[in-house]
Amino acid sequence: MRTRQFVITVSVGLVLSTVWAQTGAKPAAGQSLPVPASSASADALLNGGPGAWSQIAVKHVALNRTPPLYDTDEPAPPEIPSLDVRAARSGGKLLFQLSWHDPTRDAVTLAEVPNTPPETRFRKVPTEADDRFFDAAAVMFPEKSDINTIAPSLQMGDAEHPVEIYYWNATRGAMVMQAQGRSTTKRTGKPFPASSSYQNDRWNVIFELPDLAAGTTVAFAVWNGSQKDRDGRKYFSVWQVLE
């Protein structure tokens, strides 16, 4: 199995190193992401309806499907080919609006855990369905802002090039993560401002990040819960360069 994983890792690495080469010091023109300064406030962008974002151009970002980890994984035909991204700066914040087509809304409302010791509770919180996974999305960028000349590995960075991941989950909310390569993700437990809505078979999720300098690379990922996506089983974009 280790050999197989090694082979997969190497092959993924080869694919990604090609991508990396394309996203290195001189990104292709099509991979730049316009970031206009918005006249709307950060709060309005975060919570506002389409009006707050309507003036900002949409960038269609192509998504790739990660290869399966095991031969026995259920096949997941690519259902989400692209992501509509809008970016804006406002009030020292960087906001992203990610929108994508997903015919199934995979989210549940978890029962509130009463703020009392378990032994004093009359009823235990029952678990929801055990075999469900939830829709999610993430924005990843290099932790070190002074490495504009080279983009970290798309596989969640590496030891020399750690990444920050702003992860939003339809059930569990928004959380900042850090990683230094595959399987090293650390949940910081730190939340960040995010909002989401689901209408007409589309997710519309807004992320509020601290401002990032022009030239910083960002990458996006989307998980489709009904395809049992979690972990590296997801859709991902190549690096985009902020204008």
Added chain:
Amino acid sequence: MSKHQYAMVMDLNKCLGCQTCTIACKKLWTDRDGTGYMYWNNVETRPGLGYPRQWDRIGGGWKDGLLQPSPLPTMDDYGHAWEYNYEQRLYEGKKQPVMPSPEPESGVNWDEDVGSMNEDENYFFYLPRICNHCTHPACLEACPRKAIYKRDEDGIVVIDQERCQGYRYCIKACPYKKIYFNEVTGKSEKCIFCYPRLEKGQVNACAAQCPGRLRFVGILDDPESPVHKLVLVHKIALPLFPEKGTQPNVFYVPPFNPPKRDNYGKSIQEDPRVPLDYLIYLFGPEVKDVIVRLEAELKKTQEGGRSEALQLLIGRDAETRYRVRPQLVQIQL
């Protein structure tokens, strides 16, 4: 491979299906939010569906060196945890009887004592199950987060709750389905072989509470331990589904009691209560050799001799059944 390996032997001839072990474990470890449906230790009636339903048939484990992940069991397979309306009945003066809610449709030992038929005679036996703390754990290999590890000092397999992100690859990989997902915490949980008790020199809660005294606990590579003697010296205990390739460290003395009514003079193999095919299904073909050995030991005592293996299986006191003092981890091989 860990330096030492804790192991458990369960004598299925002695299990009376009382679920005391289940409750001991449940109250100690799975009395928290999100663990309502979880039983790190369960006792199921065999033949039967088991918990989760059909766990023995949906897959998992290893084949030709490759992981064979199965589909995830659903909550219907586990059985939703139900509660009773005690509050209304006992405190609010409502007249309706005590009723479970939600309506039970399956459960941890749903087909209790149903069993099956062998030549028009019903048979069943009880199968207590915990995590097998395998030597070659499929769950550990399947975890992309490396959140599962096997403790070097005692071979106990645990999940690092800090690293776990609830991906559930481990549940798919485990052929025994002994890992559970806690939806409240978003992480997976499993039997920890009561290592905090063992570290204090106390035996596992399931073993300590067992009124049938059917559990034996010790370090497999400790020549003085009962598990070493039963598994490696007398060779009368076998793991469940050895063909799954995970090398479990929980072993069972296969059931052949009670004898059928008219079996005087007949061997267990000639006139088995539990069909041999079924025992072979559970424990592999070696179960036949184990029965031959057990019969030879029985015969020895019936002829006035003494059987060390049967004396050990009787397990009169805790000193015989357990060898878990912390210093035993330091044994020299």
